Structures are given as structure tokens and as C-alpha cells.
Amino acid sequence: MSTTLVESWSGAELDALxxxxxxxxxxxxxxxxxxxxxxxxxxxxxxxxKKEMEEDETAARSAERLQRVFEEEARx
Numbered sequence: 001m002s003t004t005l006v007e008s009w010s011g012a013e014l015d016a017l018x019x020x021x022x023x024x025x026x027x028x029x030x031x032x033x034x035x036x037x038x039x040x041x042x043x044x045x046x047x048x049x050k051k052e053m054e055e056d057e058t059a060a061r062s063a064e065r066l067q068r069v070f071e072e073e074a075r076x
Contacts, residue, residue: 006020
């Protein structure tokens with residue numbers, strides 16, 4: 001199966017062939033889309049982790065949790 005008009009690569013003048021891969025000219029658009037998705041991932045991940053951290057801090061500051069910690073410290 002051949003995807004180009006080239007029968008043999010030996011002796012082929014690559015300058016005369018031009019681009020031999022699909023979707024030529026979309027490299028910049030794909031790069032920009034990739035950067036947008038990458039940045040969006042980090043922004044969303046930051047929000048998720050911040051929410052989880054705040055929940056953990058709230059749970060750690062609860063009166064029940066503090067009482068348990070003080071009781072464990074007193075036993076030692």
C-alpha cells in the first residue's frame with residue numbers, strides 16, 4: 001500500500017516531492033489547541049486540588065479531630 005506517488009525512495013529528489021505527510025499546514029493550529037488544552041488542564045487541576053485541600057483543612061480543624069489528637073498526645 002502506497003500513500004504517496006513515490007514508487008521507490010532510492011534516488012528520489014525529496015525537494016521536488018513536497019510534503020509527504022497528511023494535514024500539512026495544521027501544525028500551528030494543533031500546537032495552539034494543545035497549549036490551550038494543557039493550560040486548561042492545569043487550571044482545572046489547581047481548582048480541584050485547592051477544593052480538596054480546603055476540605056482536608058476544615059476536617060483537620062474540627063473539634064472532634066483536635067480532641068482526638070490532644071488525647072493521643074496526652075497518652076504518649
